[in-house]
Amino acid sequence: MPTKSAITVSLADLVMYHLQSHAGQEFSSKELADLIQGTAPDWCAKKLHNSKPGINLINQIANEISSRRPLWLQKYPQLQCTDTSPRKFSWVVQPSAADCDEDASSAASAPDAKQLEADLYPILAHFLRASPDLNPVYPKRIDEKTSSNKLGPKANEWLHPDMVGLENLMSEWTSQVQDCAELAGDQRARLWSFEVKLKISRSSVRRDYFQAVSNSSWAHFGYLVAAQVDQDATPELKMLHGLHGIGLVVLNTENPADSEVRIPARERPATDWVAANRLAAENKDFLNFTKLVRNYFKTGSISEKDWDIPKSYPAGE
Numbered sequence: 001m002p003t004k005s006a007i008t009v010s011l012a013d014l015v016m017y018h019l020q021s022h023a024g025q026e027f028s029s030k031e032l033a034d035l036i037q038g039t040a041p042d043w044c045a046k047k048l049h050n051s052k053p054g055i056n057l058i059n060q061i062a063n064e065i066s067s068r069r070p071l072w073l074q075k076y077p078q079l080q081c082t083d084t085s086p087r088k089f090s091w092v093v094q095p096s097a098a099d100c101d102e103d104a105s106s107a108a109s110a111p112d113a114k115q116l117e118a119d120l121y122p123i124l125a126h127f128l129r130a131s132p133d134l135n136p137v138y139p140k141r142i143d144e145k146t147s148s149n150k151l152g153p154k155a156n157e158w159l160h161p162d163m164v165g166l167e168n169l170m171s172e173w174t175s176q177v178q179d180c181a182e183l184a185g186d187q188r189a190r191l192w193s194f195e196v197k198l199k200i201s202r203s204s205v206r207r208d209y210f211q212a213v214s215n216s217s218w219a220h221f222g223y224l225v226a227a228q229v230d231q232d233a234t235p236e237l238k239m240l241h242g243l244h245g246i247g248l249v250v251l252n253t254e255n256p257a258d259s260e261v262r263i264p265a266r267e268r269p270a271t272d273w274v275a276a277n278r279l280a281a282e283n284k285d286f287l288n289f290t291k292l293v294r295n296y297f298k299t300g301s302i303s304e305k306d307w308d309i310p311k312s313y314p315a316g317e
Helices: 011-021 029-039 041-049 057-067 069-075 097-109 117-130 175-184 205-215 231-244 273-282 284-299
Strands: 079-081 089-091 137-141 163-168 189-200 221-229 247-250 260-263
Touching: 011 029, 011 057, 011 069, 011 089, 029 041, 029 057, 041 057, 057 069, 069 079, 117 137, 117 163, 117 189, 117 221, 137 284, 163 284, 189 205, 189 284, 205 221, 205 231, 221 231, 231 247, 231 260, 273 284
Parallel strands: 189 221, 221 247
Antiparallel strands: 079 089, 137 163, 163 189, 247 260
């Protein structure tokens, strides 16, 4: 533990102590709060005594860790924090010259384990089914290789989203209420469109964003999705969202259910069926998607085997 008394140490002292003790490992703010509760009970007792009655101490400590992140990153050069959701803190030990030479030699001989964009599709699909903040969204992969390209190789540029989805608004409704909604002609589903990228950088943000604008014009919701988002790209994304309404999902590749809708998309009032027809006429996957949507509106039922629900998502959930 830090050399100060167990009660008078600061939160920064405790966090940096644990990170330095586990150098190279990544911890979320919640995980750090759990460590602090387990190793500094006197400090936690004093903090609880000085806090408002009824607070959740772990959540309080985790929130304070998250809020002090910008200050700590400036103060501690070896502190690092990811752009994933949830953010992960770590303490990086600077390698020696000998270590650098060894690492370079190992990297030269190691196989290429680079993550591919296609690796993110099942992660996104899992999140759409598992997120407690969303109605059930049934995902479908749209592969541009199934397009006819009959209009030429450049005619379909930025036409295809990487994944689409159907949000079932009636999943928790009784059958009687479902019948009422159908007879009243009220909305029973919303359609989603996703453009997936491994990383959104400051240099690529506008290109990535307008690709999502282009290929999601038919849907109620359009999203740009990435596993990594550079911090300096976020202001541009927020500004563009104000103009065009495309949202942002940041994927957690280790725990898909903890992925985050960082910028909610602005809902369009209706599906643009003319734009949808353009896609369906070119792409077999999207045509199949429209058949599934039609079946849902016609029967009110959804068969999970028809959708691209990944094996990582437990059956029946």
